[in-house]
Amino acid sequence: MFGQANVLAQGQAEFPPSVSDFYLPSILPWGAENSFWFTKITAMVWIAVGILIIFFLASYRNPQLVPTKKQWFAESIYGFVRNNIAVDMIGHAGVRFAPYFTTLFCFILLTNFFAIVPFFQISPNSHIAFPALLAAITYVMFNYVGIRHHGFVKYFKNSLVPPAPWYILPLLIPIEFFSTFLVRPFSLAVRLFANMFAGHMLLLVFTLGGFAMISANAWLAPVSVLSWVMTIALTFLEFLVIVLQAYVFTVLTASYVQGALAEEH
Amino acid sequence: MFYLAAEGGGAADHNPILPAWQELVVGGIAFILLCVVLMKFVFPRMEQTFQARVDAIEGGIKRAEAAQAEANKLLEQYRAQLAEARTDAAKIRDDARADAEGIRQDILAKAREESDRIIAAGKEQLAAERATIVRELRAEVGTIAVDLASKIVGESLADEARRKGTVDRFLSGLESAGAR
Numbered sequence: 367m368f369g370q371a372n373v374l375a376q377g378q379a380e381f382p383p384s385v386s387d388f389y390l391p392s393i394l395p396w397g398a399e400n401s402f403w404f405t406k407i408t409a410m411v412w413i414a415v416g417i418l419i420i421f422f423l424a425s426y427r428n429p430q431l432v433p434t435k436k437q438w439f440a441e442s443i444y445g446f447v448r449n450n451i452a453v454d455m456i457g458h459a460g461v462r463f464a465p466y467f468t469t470l471f472c473f474i475l476l477t478n479f480f481a482i483v484p485f486f487q488i489s490p491n492s493h494i495a496f497p498a499l500l501a502a503i504t505y506v507m508f509n510y511v512g513i514r515h516h517g518f519v520k521y522f523k524n525s526l527v528p529p530a531p532w533y534i535l536p537l538l539i540p541i542e543f544f545s546t547f548l549v550r551p552f553s554l555a556v557r558l559f560a561n562m563f564a565g566h567m568l569l570l571v572f573t574l575g576g577f578a579m580i581s582a583n584a585w586l587a588p589v590s591v592l593s594w595v596m597t598i599a600l601t602f603l604e605f606l607v608i609v610l611q612a613y614v615f616t617v618l619t620a621s622y623v624q625g626a627l628a629e630e631h
Numbered sequence: 632m633f634y635l636a637a638e639g640g641g642a643a644d645h646n647p648i649l650p651a652w653q654e655l656v657v658g659g660i661a662f663i664l665l666c667v668v669l670m671k672f673v674f675p676r677m678e679q680t681f682q683a684r685v686d687a688i689e690g691g692i693k694r695a696e697a698a699q700a701e702a703n704k705l706l707e708q709y710r711a712q713l714a715e716a717r718t719d720a721a722k723i724r725d726d727a728r729a730d731a732e733g734i735r736q737d738i739l740a741k742a743r744e745e746s747d748r749i750i751a752a753g754k755e756q757l758a759a760e761r762a763t764i765v766r767e768l769r770a771e772v773g774t775i776a777v778d779l780a781s782k783i784v785g786e787s788l789a790d791e792a793r794r795k796g797t798v799d800r801f802l803s804g805l806e807s808a809g810a811r
Contacts, residue, residue, distance in 0.1 A: 472669075
C-alpha cells in the first residue's frame, strides 16, 4: 500500500496491477523486498489477533446473567457459530468444537474485512500462507477427531469405502481418497485465498484503471469517474464475499468434522 | 521502490500459490495465541454463562411453581379448616338448641308436677279442715240444740240415751235434706 500510495502521489499509476502488488516492501527492515517477517500483512494479522483478544476479554471480563450490550454482542457471535454452525452441522456433540469454530470464524472474518478498511485495504488472506495454515489445522483436526472417535482402521474404512458393489470399489476408493485426503485441504485454502486475491485485484484494476485513464488522456476523465464508482460498487460486493467466505470456511470445517464423526459413510 | 522491481520481472519472484514460510510461522503463532486466549478464557465462560442463565430461568420457574403449589396447599388447608369450623359451629348450635329444648321440657314438667302436688296438698288440707270443722260443728250444734231444747221444753232431758238418739236423728235428717 505504501508503494501504491507513492505511485498514486507521483501520478505514475502502474497499470495493469500485477501479483507483485500483493507483496509490499517489508516494514522491518524498512523497504526490504523479500523479507516477510514484519510486513504490512503480518502486522495486520497481529492487529486482528490483538483486536479480537481485547474485544472478547473486555466484553467478557465480568459476565452478567443479564448481559450488557457489549457482552450481548460477544455472546451473539459465539451463539451464532455455536448454534447455527456447530450444532446444526454436527449435532449436540458439536458444542465442544464451537470455541474453535468461533475463533476461526472471527479470525477469518476480521482478516478478510481488512480488504475494505481504508488504509488497510488488503486482506492477509490474499497471501496463501494464512488460508493454507488454517486449512492445515482443519485437515489435522478432522482426521484426528475421526481417528480418535472410530479408531484408525475403522475411520479409514468409513472414509474410503463407500457402500457400493464390490466391483465398483476399485474405482471409488481412489476417488474417495483423492477427494477426502488430497483435495480437501487445498480446495479449502485456495477457495479463501483466491476469493480475497481476486477481490483485491478487482479493486486494484478499477482504482488504478481510473488513474491510468485520466493520466493518459484528460478526455477520459468521465470514464475514470465511472471506474471509481465501480470500485465503490465492488467494495460492497467484496463485503459480501468477505462474510460469505468466512462463513463457508467455518461451515466446511464443521462439515468435515461431522463427516469424520459420522457412523456410516 | 517496489514497482520498479515489479517492472523488472518482480512477478516471477512471487508465486502467489506458494506460501512464504515466514508468514506460515508468524500466522501460526498469532493464530495459536488467539485460539489459546479465546478458547481458554472466553468461550468456556460463555458456556458457563449460558448454563447459568438456563439454570436461573428454569430455577425461577421451578421456585415460582413451588411457591404456587404451597400457596394452593395452604388455601386448601384454610378452606378445609373453615369448613370444619362451620360444621362445628352448626353442631354446637344444634346441640345448644336441643339442650335448651330439653331443659325447657324438664322445667315445665317439674313445674306442672309441683303445681299438681300443691293443688293436691291444698285439696287434702281443705278436706281435712272441712272434716274437722264438720265434726266440731256437729258436737257444738248438738250441745247448743240440746241446751236450746231444754230451755224451750223446760224439762230435763237427762236421759243420755234418748238425748243422743234424738240429736243424731235430727242431724241425719238435716244432712239428707242438705244433700238433696
